[in-house]
Amino acid sequence: MAHGTHFFMNPGPTNIPERILRAMDRGAIDFNGTQFKAIAEECFAGLKRVFKTEQTILAYAATGHGAWEAALVNLFSPGDQVLVVESGFFSLNWGMRGEAFGLEVETLPNDWRRPADPAKLEARLRDDREHRIKAVLLVHCETSTGVINPVAALRRAIDAARHPALFLVDTISSLASIDFRMDEWGVDVVVAGSQKGLMLPTGMAFTGVSAKALAATAAAKLPRVYWDWRRLLGEGSQAYWNGTAPVHFFYGMQEALRMLEEEGLDNVFARHHRLAEATRRAVRAWRRNDGPEVYAIEPGAQSNTITAVLVPEGCDADRVRQTALDRFNVSLGGGLDRLKGRVFRIGHLGDLNEPMLLGAIAAVEMALELAGVPHGQGGINAAMEYLGTDA
Numbered sequence: 001m002a003h004g005t006h007f008f009m010n011p012g013p014t015n016i017p018e019r020i021l022r023a024m025d026r027g028a029i030d031f032n033g034t035q036f037k038a039i040a041e042e043c044f045a046g047l048k049r050v051f052k053t054e055q056t057i058l059a060y061a062a063t064g065h066g067a068w069e070a071a072l073v074n075l076f077s078p079g080d081q082v083l084v085v086e087s088g089f090f091s092l093n094w095g096m097r098g099e100a101f102g103l104e105v106e107t108l109p110n111d112w113r114r115p116a117d118p119a120k121l122e123a124r125l126r127d128d129r130e131h132r133i134k135a136v137l138l139v140h141c142e143t144s145t146g147v148i149n150p151v152a153a154l155r156r157a158i159d160a161a162r163h164p165a166l167f168l169v170d171t172i173s174s175l176a177s178i179d180f181r182m183d184e185w186g187v188d189v190v191v192a193g194s195q196k197g198l199m200l201p202t203g204m205a206f207t208g209v210s211a212k213a214l215a216a217t218a219a220a221k222l223p224r225v226y227w228d229w230r231r232l233l234g235e236g237s238q239a240y241w242n243g244t245a246p247v248h249f250f251y252g253m254q255e256a257l258r259m260l261e262e263e264g265l266d267n268v269f270a271r272h273h274r275l276a277e278a279t280r281r282a283v284r285a286w287r288r289n290d291g292p293e294v295y296a297i298e299p300g301a302q303s304n305t306i307t308a309v310l311v312p313e314g315c316d317a318d319r320v321r322q323t324a325l326d327r328f329n330v331s332l333g334g335g336l337d338r339l340k341g342r343v344f345r346i347g348h349l350g351d352l353n354e355p356m357l358l359g360a361i362a363a364v365e366m367a368l369e370l371a372g373v374p375h376g377q378g379g380i381n382a383a384m385e386y387l388g389t390d391a
């Protein structure tokens with residue numbers, strides 16, 4: 001029997017703030033009416049500020065998987081070649097979907113513990129003299145590893161190779177938590193979901209689409225109806241939705257965007273950095289006695305939204321995770337794919353503050369002990385020391 005607050009520390013979905021829950025706790029309205037139109041317009045304008053774009057944003061009733069698929073079917077034809085920059089489970093998964101649609105998917109190999117290397121991308125694109133590669137697919141924050149990829153530097157690599165490939169970036173676990181700039185960084189398609197930095201329930205997905213990507217849809221031959229960007233764009237004006245619009249999601253999104261703007265995006269990013277840094281300091285304390293370590297090796301590429309914690313060889317990360325849940329009502333993320341049993345993942349994104357994080361870190365420290373994982377003491381103290389200082 002679980003008592004008290006459930007500490008929800010998964011790297012998505014994330015905690016839904018009371019303000020958003022209350023905003024959604026209202027009756028339905030006509031999604032063709034003027035009242036709803038005003039809400040939708042406010043939401044799309046706010047999303048543009050979060051994506052840092054003046055270009056098009058489209059939305060679907062779907063999870064991130066839907067937005068992944070929408071990007072593929074709107075841009076490509078069977079046999080088209082795309083290059084997936086390997087970063088972990090999610091990058092490879094996006095590529096697998098491309099294969100299912102008959103694309104020729106090449107993977108640019110990369111160590112999961114480190115960010116992608118712009119020089120390697122540039123060299124591969126320079127080699128592609130006939131410009132067969134139609135797009136580069138990248139995950140900004142690889143949620144399975146906690147590694148952040150250098151989007152702007154990778155864009156510069158594409159430009160340095162003078163390659164016309166489209167640049168598609170998955171921001172599902174970075175948007176509205178870590179700085180991302182669609183236009184400044186020359187990203188053609190941005191994939192995002194509702195349930196992480198935007199603090200909404202799971203079930204709405206978005207794509208930011210550049211003018212170059214919109215132009216590419218005309219030649220794309222993969223079948224699409226619900227995902228079809230041309231239908232969503234209507235007759236030159238943003239029709240914004242296929243089918244019945246999920247009015248309650250828009251109520252929630254309106255509130256979420258207002259909250260982000262009240263706090264200020266830069267302050268939101270700083271808060272995420274602070275909570276992430278406290279988590280990393282805790283893990284560094286646990287590292288003593290040959291204990292667990294932060295999976296992402298390079299300090300500059302450690303995500304401010306999720307920390308994957310690698311347990312020592314022979315230990316079971318799932319046991320730590322299960323103990324935290326069963327004994328302390330703290331939910332963590334598990335290891336995915338080849339990292340199953342090797343890492344547990346602490347999500348520190350969305351609507352979160354210091355005491356929530358400290359509660360979770362204390363529970364993890366106790367779970368390490370109970371699960372018999374060797375570790376240094378005092379992770380919680382290291383986090384408190386850091387968070388107790390003036391920001």
Ligand code: PLP
Binds near residue numbers: 141142144193
């Ligand atoms: N891409 C990344 C980076 C993710 O973290 C996730 C989910 O966690 C997905 C894609 C898939 O999104 P969804 O689960 O919303 O379909």
